[in-house]
Amino acid sequence: MSLNKRQLKKIYLVGILIGVGTLVLYNRWSSILPGAPGIISSSGPGTVILLTQRRSGSSILGELFNQYVDVSYFYEPLFPIDETCNPSLRQNAVEIVQRIINCDLNQLPMLYEKAFNVTDRNDKYSRCKIHNVCFAGNTQSKYSAYLTRDAKICNVVNNFQYCPEPIDLERLSAHCRGSVLIATKMIYLCKLEWISSFLSPPSASLKVLHLVRDPRATINSRIPARNSDSGSNTARLGGIRFYAKQICEKLSVNTAFANRAVGTVIPHDKYMRIRHEDFSMDPIKTAEKIYEFVSIPFDVDIKRWLVEATSFDKSLNLKVGDQGTKRNSRDIVSAWRMKLTFEEVVVIQDICKDALTMLGYEVYNTNEDMLDLNKLHFTSKTII
Numbered sequence: 001m002s003l004n005k006r007q008l009k010k011i012y013l014v015g016i017l018i019g020v021g022t023l024v025l026y027n028r029w030s031s032i033l034p035g036a037p038g039i040i041s042s043s044g045p046g047t048v049i050l051l052t053q054r055r056s057g058s059s060i061l062g063e064l065f066n067q068y069v070d071v072s073y074f075y076e077p078l079f080p081i082d083e084t085c086n087p088s089l090r091q092n093a094v095e096i097v098q099r100i101i102n103c104d105l106n107q108l109p110m111l112y113e114k115a116f117n118v119t120d121r122n123d124k125y126s127r128c129k130i131h132n133v134c135f136a137g138n139t140q141s142k143y144s145a146y147l148t149r150d151a152k153i154c155n156v157v158n159n160f161q162y163c164p165e166p167i168d169l170e171r172l173s174a175h176c177r178g179s180v181l182i183a184t185k186m187i188y189l190c191k192l193e194w195i196s197s198f199l200s201p202p203s204a205s206l207k208v209l210h211l212v213r214d215p216r217a218t219i220n221s222r223i224p225a226r227n228s229d230s231g232s233n234t235a236r237l238g239g240i241r242f243y244a245k246q247i248c249e250k251l252s253v254n255t256a257f258a259n260r261a262v263g264t265v266i267p268h269d270k271y272m273r274i275r276h277e278d279f280s281m282d283p284i285k286t287a288e289k290i291y292e293f294v295s296i297p298f299d300v301d302i303k304r305w306l307v308e309a310t311s312f313d314k315s316l317n318l319k320v321g322d323q324g325t326k327r328n329s330r331d332i333v334s335a336w337r338m339k340l341t342f343e344e345v346v347v348i349q350d351i352c353k354d355a356l357t358m359l360g361y362e363v364y365n366t367n368e369d370m371l372d373l374n375k376l377h378f379t380s381k382t383i384i
């Protein structure tokens, strides 16, 4: 059989199309697949991201890592990205995460500058660009304590951490590679999905600890108290609606993504979800689980530190055997039910229904049910 010129031309064109298509697809995949060469080095320490939102109790969970000797703890390294979820910053955010996982920190200042150029955030507060590392210096020493303690790059004066400006990133990268674990707390990572390739085999060295909290409680702690002036209460309702949308969109998108992906593309041992409420009711047991998840020992000093930290924090309680204090924990995690009006709760529930249901939080239909504090508003079922 012989082909005429037209048929040959057709075959030729189809061939070119397939070739180009394959190349485009390959490039797309190779930039997101973790197995592509040079993307994730498999030899370094593992990394855990504490993924959460503001007012979800992440400070103390982050400290579980920050207190640990030889853990490199990056506090809010995505600050310049902001929480606006600008899709043009996706690549930038992914690259910052990837470079932290690899302890390859030299390009961070450039990535920060690029992000600041888009988000217009000011560097004065976080000092990401000035120090080369966000929240490293001139802040209370609780941020990134390893810079002073293990890497001996900064000093502490009057309980404040003073670091040289800018921090030597070659030296810091080398220190990072020698850590037992890299930990980082992120409230500015828009979507868990953005970094899912780092959680999938074959070369995944990342784990995600997803800290969630009942959005009704989060919102209650973010908005100002109710006023006797009814005009300001209308504004308050507007604020509640705004926060509910902002918080619950992220919460439901990330939760739904994890529910789909964990056990299929993401192995079970790479993702753990913690509810703030469960941590508040039993911090020690929850901390034990978290340490097991990241495979570091829950040593006596850390346990002692946690007992002290959580007993000063009135929202937490440790004497679990004691009925009085146990009731106290229950009251504290339920406080929003006394502070928000039923009308306000309904507004939040309408927007947050998916997130509430997925995470095992009770949706209230009557004011009486909401105010019945004998019943907890969250189920004890395993949530993932």
Ligand SMILES: *[C@@H]1O[C@H](CO)[C@@H](O)[C@H](O)[C@H]1NC(C)=O
Pocket (backbone or CB within 6 Å): 110, 113, 114, 117
């Ligand atoms: C950020 O913006 C400044 C001013 O427009 C520009 O000079 C600089 O090259 C930009 N930086 C990056 C990394 O894009």
